[in-house]
Amino acid sequence: MSFDPLDHDFERGLQNRRSVLGDAWVDRSLNNANGFNADFQNLITRFAWNEIWGRPGLEHKMRRAIVLSITIALGRWEEFELHVRAALLGEEDSRLSPDEIKEILMQSAVYAGVPAANTAFTHTLQILREVGEQIGYALAPAAPAAAAHPGIGRAGRTASSPALHYSVREPRSGKAPRHTVVLSHALGCDLSMWDSLANTLAQDCRVVAYDHRGHGSSDAPEGLYAMADLADDAARLLRELDTGPVVWIGLSMGGMVGQELALRHPALVRALVLANTTSGYPEAARAVWEQRIATVREQGIEAIADAVMGRYFHDDFRARKAATVARFRRRLVTTDPAGYIGCCNAVGRVDTTARLGQVAVPTLVLAGELDQGTPVAMAEVLAQAIPDARLEVIAHASHLAAVEQPEAFAASVAGFVQAL
Structure with a gap:
């Protein structure tokens, strides 16, 4: 042994x-x-x-x-x-x-x-x-009063009117930003819908998220808005922040604003991600938007809240993630009614289809496989009309694809941004 x-x-x-x-x-x-x-x-x-x-x-x-x-x-x-x-x-x-x-x-x-x-x-x-x-680490001076939560960003409001509330996350890498990315939210939401993606992209990018007029902590002027108004709002924000050309990531209404921004202010846009969005609605759908405006005027946003959640999230997600759906419902019903109505008008009347050929920046179009509000066919129109645009369809995702399928959405966006 x-x-x-x-x-x-x-x-x-x-x-x-x-x-x-x-x-x-x-x-x-x-x-x-x-x-x-x-x-x-x-x-x-x-x-x-x-x-x-x-x-x-x-x-x-x-x-x-x-x-x-x-x-x-x-x-x-x-x-x-x-x-x-x-x-x-x-x-x-x-x-x-x-x-x-x-x-x-x-x-x-x-x-x-x-x-x-x-x-x-x-x-x-x-x-x-x-x-x-x-x-390779230097201890640089820093003011405690200027410290910002890295998962939320530094908050601010534009000096110009209507005032827009925004947040800025600087790159966690500590290096110069690879790009400045702007995140533009959907109707009835606010900048917090982007928290997960924003923190992913902020590893090496400067990330700006903001509340559209009529939403969150931004001003809500009376009257009906046009998509050009929302695009001009975005241009004001970018110029005040001195961002230079940005990578614009917009979902639903945010994607519509991105299209109009690239057409009206092309020098401000480096690339586009257009998610769960469209360049125009048929007449029947426009009539539905007019009816939504009338309902909110007469009965308030609560009257449409359940129907909107049914559009935003598919049945399985609503059953599995009831708390998430409830959070988005709370955000919807606490949105300023005047601001919501104003933006409904802008969304319902969006019309960029004939001008899409003028978009001259790299573009990624994302669609949700189960999206009823802006179905895959609408995304195909965008991808075919914008020169050299690429279409990706996210499986098991409805209208708020970034919320329902955050990993798949982030992977598509991050891959696109890294390749720029």
């Missing part, structure tokens, strides 16, 4: 320990071992680094985050500093960026207490000052 002299639990643990903490630290620990602490070094190598870090259930990057959180909560600052350094300087596939560590510290403020997070920031800042140049 043979006996293997290797302790494989120890060897596997040692390999994980080196991978996570680096050879230099592990070598110091082993070289400094003595008759008093050698058993302890053996214990933690076998149990912490093999039994836990050796489990495949979580990636090492996730385990780093867990260790940082626990050491903050327990106030184990020597261990915390060790793992911060290892996270910043470790192997690339398990490294944490300074911004990722910042998010761990921010969350720890809620779950472990502000004093603990405050101390964690102090220790981390000292380490960043030491290794910043090595990892």
Whole structure:
């Protein structure tokens, strides 16, 4: 009978320990071992680094985050500093960026207490000052009053009238934006419908989302609006923000505005994504829009809310995601009636079909397979009339495709934007 002299639990643990903490630290620990602490070094190598870090259930990057959180909560600052350094300087596939560590510290403020997070920031800042140049990270001055939630963006309103409420997300990469992207919402919605896509695109793009006139926190002037009014609103916003040419992503009414913007203000548009939208309605459909305006005038938006939700979301989604549908219904019925009526007129009278050949920018047309409001046939008209436009149909999606199928929608948009 043979006996293997290797302790494989120890060897596997040692390999994980080196991978996570680096050879230099592990070598110091082993070289400094003595008759008093050698058993302890053996214990933690076998149990912490093999039994836990050796489990495949979580990636090492996730385990780093867990260790940082626990050491903050327990106030184990020597261990915390060790793992911060290892996270910043470790192997690339398990490294944490300074911004990722910042998010761990921010969350720890809620779950472990502000004093603990405050101390964690102090220790981390000292380490960043030491290794910043090595990892290509500079601590630039920043004003706390100017800080904005990265998942919501910096809010503002246009100086010109009617005032438009908007948000701006700067690239999380910290680099110059690849593009400026503008997100333009559907009738009866607001800029929050884009939160998921906005945060995806904000990795390397500057992302602007805004509320159309009559919606959200934007002004709602009296009277009936035309699509040209909404396009001119968008042009005012872009000029005030000094965006230069933008990638316009519009859904339904937002896509109609994008068409008109590209035709009326071509210098402001770099590319178009036209989702769940149309360039014009037949006479019968226009009559339906007139009836909707009359109903809202007489009975309020509540009278049409259920029918609108039936158009926006297909039956299966409404059954599975009732809370999401309820949120969009609340947004619809709290929309300013005058603003809603004004925009209904603009949507019902949209008419760009004959001019689509003048659109001279890369264009992606997205349609929902189950969309009854702007069916695939309407998307085909857009794709055929706009030079070199490309059509993609999103499966199992109705009118608000970006909400019903967010992953598929984001994949199509992100691929298009990356290729520009």
